[in-house]
Amino acid sequence: MDRVKVNGKFFKKHIGEEQISCKVKKLAEEIDRDMKGRNPLVICVMTGAMFFAADLLREVSIECEITSVKLKSYEGTESSGRVKIDDTLKRSDIEGRQLLIVEDIVDTGLSMSSLLEEISKLSPSDIKVATLLSKPEARVYDVNIDYLAFEIPNYFVVGYGLDFDGYGRGLKDIYILDNNQL
């Protein structure tokens, strides 16, 4: 499908599933190479990163432990500026560990920089960040991304885990808001 209607708005295809799968395999190879023998704890940022993390972690062949954390910073198509982090991450799980955070998108960078700040307090040995998408033009908070699948322009996107008010996550491709809403 080249154009879809999600929650009342039209979106057009921007990145296809084959392109995503190819990139995910490449990132998995890099992670295998960089983290071999380090037994990383992988933290999937819910809910947006669930498809990316599921595909990425099935391509990764090194041993790793997987957990998740939930953040929320968006309501509708505009950033609300508020970030909530749940309390599932405990110091005893994180102290001294190599971490790999898997995120769907780094937009303003507020969520990731807040998460990095919180997690750093729990004394991991090292933190790496993998994100499916990055919108460099929207960046307000500086975030170091170690594994990036795609850079995109500053448009609202849905699909492959990303939602528009809860809808559109299950789309296999990534769609960008269509300027033409007719």
Ligand code: IMP
């Ligand atoms: P940031 O805090 O501004 O970097 O936003 C990060 C979070 O906002 C992501 O984890 C997404 O959940 C959400 N987000 C940012 N841009 C988009 C988008 O284009 N579509 C859907 N969700 C987005």
